[in-house]
Amino acid sequence: MKGLTNVRIYDFHKYEKRGYVLFTDTIIESGPMEAFGEARKKHALADGDIMDGKGRLLTPGLVLGHTHIYSTFARGMALPFNPEDFQQILEQLWWKMDGSLDREQTYWSGMCSALGYMKHGVTTVIDHHASGKDIKGTLAELKRSVVTESGLRGMFCFETSDRFDIPSCIEENMSFFDEEAQGVCSAHFGMHASMTLSDDTLKKISGRLGGRPIHIHVAESAMDGEDSRRKYGTGIIKRLDKFGLLTPDSLIVHGIFLEEEEMDILAERKCSMVLNPLSNMNNGVGFPDYPALKKHGIKCFIGNDGLGTAVANEWQALLFGTHYKYGDPRVFDLGDLHTMIVNSYEYASRRLGIKLGRIEKDYAADMILIDETNFTPMNENNALGHLVFGSAFALRPSHTWCRGELKLAEYEHTFPTDNIYEKSREASSRLWKDLGAPL
Numbered sequence: 001m002k003g004l005t006n007v008r009i010y011d012f013h014k015y016e017k018r019g020y021v022l023f024t025d026t027i028i029e030s031g032p033m034e035a036f037g038e039a040r041k042k043h044a045l046a047d048g049d050i051m052d053g054k055g056r057l058l059t060p061g062l063v064l065g066h067t068h069i070y071s072t073f074a075r076g077m078a079l080p081f082n083p084e085d086f087q088q089i090l091e092q093l094w095w096k097m098d099g100s101l102d103r104e105q106t107y108w109s110g111m112c113s114a115l116g117y118m119k120h121g122v123t124t125v126i127d128h129h130a131s132g133k134d135i136k137g138t139l140a141e142l143k144r145s146v147v148t149e150s151g152l153r154g155m156f157c158f159e160t161s162d163r164f165d166i167p168s169c170i171e172e173n174m175s176f177f178d179e180e181a182q183g184v185c186s187a188h189f190g191m192h193a194s195m196t197l198s199d200d201t202l203k204k205i206s207g208r209l210g211g212r213p214i215h216i217h218v219a220e221s222a223m224d225g226e227d228s229r230r231k232y233g234t235g236i237i238k239r240l241d242k243f244g245l246l247t248p249d250s251l252i253v254h255g256i257f258l259e260e261e262e263m264d265i266l267a268e269r270k271c272s273m274v275l276n277p278l279s280n281m282n283n284g285v286g287f288p289d290y291p292a293l294k295k296h297g298i299k300c301f302i303g304n305d306g307l308g309t310a311v312a313n314e315w316q317a318l319l320f321g322t323h324y325k326y327g328d329p330r331v332f333d334l335g336d337l338h339t340m341i342v343n344s345y346e347y348a349s350r351r352l353g354i355k356l357g358r359i360e361k362d363y364a365a366d367m368i369l370i371d372e373t374n375f376t377p378m379n380e381n382n383a384l385g386h387l388v389f390g391s392a393f394a395l396r397p398s399h400t401w402c403r404g405e406l407k408l409a410e411y412e413h414t415f416p417t418d419n420i421y422e423k424s425r426e427a428s429s430r431l432w433k434d435l436g437a438p439l
């Protein structure tokens, strides 16, 4: 058992001005420093097992609601790029790239992404994977890199798309449900988007799904809905629903262009929505309409769509961007953001079968320590404001624990990383060469 003392604790539910935590892979107890002496005696903690948090802020590790680890090796890659619309962004960059990825590159993408998550305080990752050269076994590579070897928690699926061999996509998704591991790894059935999935494919998926949750991009650009109405005479949500694909806990990603009736269906089917504001801004496709999603009772949380390995910057983007979109700062407040953060913990807890998101007894010991000193009064009512308008500008915890293990200490990984970066450079160079990108 380990102990952490002299920390300000904020877990999106309560604030402790000067507290302690005792933990293994699970939190054993937490409380005010006044009670620490007694607790230490009770558990016979040795000096070497106790770390002084020096007044830093302790919060639960963060959940990244939607990402693409496959995009890791796009950093700095220069391919000819002159897209006229969203379809061309996919064709000129992402589909070229994911179409060329193999198992080994997938593994190293996972390894160096995991290093980034630790640095940014993310301890649970929900990934949406695609790799064209190898489909079979790639989800197991992600699990191996992110969960088994890096010690984080993850949910993985393969983006079924008519661009790929459909039976292979279906088999990869279905067989990965057998790889689910209580508390650390779970699966979705992955689908790219309505516009890359024929009715024939949806029917095949429907026949195998058996009530499992899907993970799909929906209405990321206006084109997705237009495509569905033109080809199938109905909007995306009704189309998916017709095939029985909107199962409980399904992740609907983006949802920028949805009609009121479609939002009602999503709420009724108990699907969750993941918003990725910076990616939407980057692609120039539009911006999420959180007030509308909230009005229709859809549970939302936040992802980054593969744009880096952080999530706290996306909190800010959604807050500021929604104010900008509406021309009114009252339409989205810290209470809304709080709801979304709590939603992410509740979702991940349910899917993984573990308690995440609080610093208290029986919750997982996924924690981050943030070296941000408050110079204005801090209490349980304004702690989130301190986090969002202080640390979130570049949230880099000094320490990250996942499953009770210290992954980052004083901003440094607690294990050698040179080999991971070196192998990743080799794997990405091979990818770039295949794509004809200048090295």
Ligand SMILES: [Zn+2]
Residues within 6 Å of the ligand: 066, 067, 068, 128, 217, 253, 305, 306
């Ligand atoms: Zn995405």
